[in-house]
Amino acid sequence: MSFIKNILFIIGNFKQEFYKVVAFHMIHSFLISSSSGVLVAILWELLKKEPNRVFVYSLVGLLTFFLLLQLFISKITYKRGSKLTYSISKELRMRLGTHIYELPLGILNKKHSSYYSSCLLQDIRIFENFFSHSIPSTITGIFSVFFILLFLAFLDYRLAFVLTLGILCIVPFIYFANLIVVYFGKKHIEAKEEMSKQFLEYCEGMKYLKSFNYIDKKYKLLEKVLYDFKLKSFKLEMFPGPLILLSFVFCELGFLFMVFYALNYFNDNSLNLTFLVAFLIIGYRLFEPIKVFLVDFLELKYMNNAIIRIKEILELKTIKRIPSFKKLKNSEIKFENVSFSYDNKELLKEINLTFPSNDISVLVGLSGEGKTTILSLIARFWEVKSGEIKLAGVNIKDIPIEELYLNISQVFQDVYLFDDTIYNNIQIAKINASKNQIIEACKKANCLEFIEKLENGFDTKVGEGGTKLSGGEKQRISIARAFLKDAPILLLDEPTSSLDSINEYFVQESIYKLTKNKTVIMIAHKLKMLKGIKNIYVINDKKIAQKGSFELLSKSDGLFKDMLAYQEKSLTWQVIKS
Numbered sequence: 121m122s123f124i125k126n127i128l129f130i131i132g133n134f135k136q137e138f139y140k141v142v143a144f145h146m147i148h149s150f151l152i153s154s155s156s157g158v159l160v161a162i163l164w165e166l167l168k169k170e171p172n173r174v175f176v177y178s179l180v181g182l183l184t185f186f187l188l189l190q191l192f193i194s195k196i197t198y199k200r201g202s203k204l205t206y207s208i209s210k211e212l213r214m215r216l217g218t219h220i221y222e223l224p225l226g227i228l229n230k231k232h233s234s235y236y237s238s239c240l241l242q243d244i245r246i247f248e249n250f251f252s253h254s255i256p257s258t259i260t261g262i263f264s265v266f267f268i269l270l271f272l273a274f275l276d277y278r279l280a281f282v283l284t285l286g287i288l289c290i291v292p293f294i295y296f297a298n299l300i301v302v303y304f305g306k307k308h309i310e311a312k313e314e315m316s317k318q319f320l321e322y323c324e325g326m327k328y329l330k331s332f333n334y335i336d337k338k339y340k341l342l343e344k345v346l347y348d349f350k351l352k353s354f355k356l357e358m359f360p361g362p363l364i365l366l367s368f369v370f371c372e373l374g375f376l377f378m379v380f381y382a383l384n385y386f387n388d389n390s391l392n393l394t395f396l397v398a399f400l401i402i403g404y405r406l407f408e409p410i411k412v413f414l415v416d417f418l419e420l421k422y423m424n425n426a427i428i429r430i431k432e433i434l435e436l437k438t439i440k441r442i443p444s445f446k447k448l449k450n451s452e453i454k455f456e457n458v459s460f461s462y463d464n465k466e467l468l469k470e471i472n473l474t475f476p477s478n479d480i481s482v483l484v485g486l487s488g489e490g491k492t493t494i495l496s497l498i499a500r501f502w503e504v505k506s507g508e509i510k511l512a513g514v515n516i517k518d519i520p521i522e523e524l525y526l527n528i529s530q531v532f533q534d535v536y537l538f539d540d541t542i543y544n545n546i547q548i549a550k551i552n553a554s555k556n557q558i559i560e561a562c563k564k565a566n567c568l569e570f571i572e573k574l575e576n577g578f579d580t581k582v583g584e585g586g587t588k589l590s591g592g593e594k595q596r597i598s599i600a601r602a603f604l605k606d607a608p609i610l611l612l613d614e615p616t617s618s619l620d621s622i623n624e625y626f627v628q629e630s631i632y633k634l635t636k637n638k639t640v641i642m643i644a645h646k647l648k649m650l651k652g653i654k655n656i657y658v659i660n661d662k663k664i665a666q667k668g669s670f671e672l673l674s675k676s677d678g679l680f681k682d683m684l685a686y687q688e689k690s691l692t693w694q695v696i697k698s
């Protein structure tokens with residue numbers, strides 16, 4: 121039952137069309153069994169002492185008509201079925217894509233990205249392959265057998281009963297084969313996902329594998345996952361195989377059983393010759409759709425494993441949709457008793473913070489204390505465990521996510537660029553931006569000069585993740601995005617930390633322009649830069665250890681003063697001691 125529920129869940133809005141296709145399959149099955157009926161009628165007439173030729177020809181005509189109609193219906197069914205399969209899979213990919221977008225990062229990050237990509241690509245491919253051919257033959261198989269048995273029961277209920285018993289003998293085989301396919305199918309799909317994950321890491325981490333001479337170990341790991349996949353594929357084929365073959369044997373035995381009874385009934389004159397021949401021909405043909413059904417049913421059960429994974433993603437809880445919303449009055453951000461944990465590891469405990477509107481606030485602290493996490497909580501990449509984060513007095517959970525993102529720009533240490541042109545990479549900040557606006561944003565971000573020097577200018581492709589650009593260039597493009605977006609809140613996560621001094625100078629200069637008249641929350645490690653800043657929060661041991669202006673904190677005893685002192689000291693270090 122859950123199998124049918126899963127299929128209906130995946131079909132989504134295409135239920136009506138699915139039912140129509142099922143109806144076409146039923147008509148097709150009915151026509152197949154009707155042809156058998158006409159065949160028996162022809163036989164009946166031919167076995168008479170003086171057959172009526174005109175009647176026989178009319179029946180042959182009717183049979184031809186049925187066959188042509190069968191052909192016509194099967195063509196329509198095939199066309200509609202294929203169209204339906206590809207429409208569902210397209211819709212499913214869109215549904216998954218949108219759903220993944222709406223997931224909080226906390227939920228999304230629990231699984232490796234290969235889990236989502238293998239679901240979007242491989243699992244839906246499994247669905248496409250099996251849904252388009254196994255569903256038709258399974259439905260046709262079930263209904264053909266049903267209609268043929270009904271017809272045979274009309275001819276002789278005793279033999280139809282024997283045949284039905286023969287068919288029922290295969291049920292235990294289907295049951296056990298089904299259990300095996302469900303178990304090994306799941307393992308097979310998992311092994312396939314692990315293989316994709318390892319290959320993805322192998323390609324993406326090639327630079328590090330080479331530099332750390334780790335390639336041999338990675339090869340061994342790849343060999344292991346390939347071997348594992350081979351083993352799981354082999355088991356999936358081998359274990360249900362003998363059961364299916366055995367059930368085929370039982371099909372044949374069931375038929376022989378019926379022949380035995382048919383001959384007995386014929387001998388004691390309770391079965392006429394026509395019906396005997398009809399049972400011998402049609403009864404044998406009855407097992408053909410059953411054999412096809414057996415194989416296709418197991419393929420459908422394998423498909424069910426893929427559907428379960430797709431369903432698993434679609435059932436992950438997304439960020440709640442807020443239908444209507446008034447404009448925000450200002451951009452003040454407040455943390456009220458906010459606690460947060462990654463899994464079960466508590467990182468922030470009941471913290472209270474205020475980031476005033478149109479002012480700069482800075483987060484300072486030792487590495488790993490949770491500064492980046494605070495920015496991620498503001499952007500709702502993660503959900504707080506308890507407490508509230510308010511923007512202009514409104515809990516951010518009650519602000520539509522699109523509205524929230526409209527108010528926030530982010531510039532992080534690691535810039536991600538899409539494998540597209542520089543122009544398109546900047547334009548993502550404001551889809552309807554004109555070329556002039558993009559050029560203006562680039563001027564402000566100090567990146568116009570280097571873009572224009574590139575061979576294809578704005579049309580230069582940046583490579584996967586932006587690998588064709590330097591760290592400083594990528595950083596300036598991300599600042600150009602922030603200029604273009606011009607959101608009232610700016611989250612800056614140490615954007616200059618990995619830059620050389622010249623790039624750092626240009627990036628600092630553009631950040632300085634960017635922060636004007638905005639609510640800025642910045643993470644900073646270079647404390648001397650913070651002179652004149654009034655709102656500095658020092659995070660330590662899950663709490664706000666200190667808060668105040670640079671001038672105040674640099675004089676008060678505490679972590680800030682210590683960090684400042686260590687930074688001063690580190691400036692006296694030399695690579696070679698003189």
Ligand SMILES: Nc1ncnc2c1ncn2[C@@H]1O[C@H](COP(=O)(O)OP(=O)(O)OP(=O)(O)O)[C@@H](O)[C@H]1O
Nearest residue numbers: 229462463467485486487488489490491492493494
């Ligand atoms: N996705 C995650 N899942 C589990 N733990 C995480 C995750 N992201 C961060 N952490 C952990 O949370 C802690 C805080 O990380 P966070 O990046 O917020 O610190 P930070 O203060 O910004 O550090 P840094 O100054 O080094 O950038 C770290 O111990 C980190 O290992």
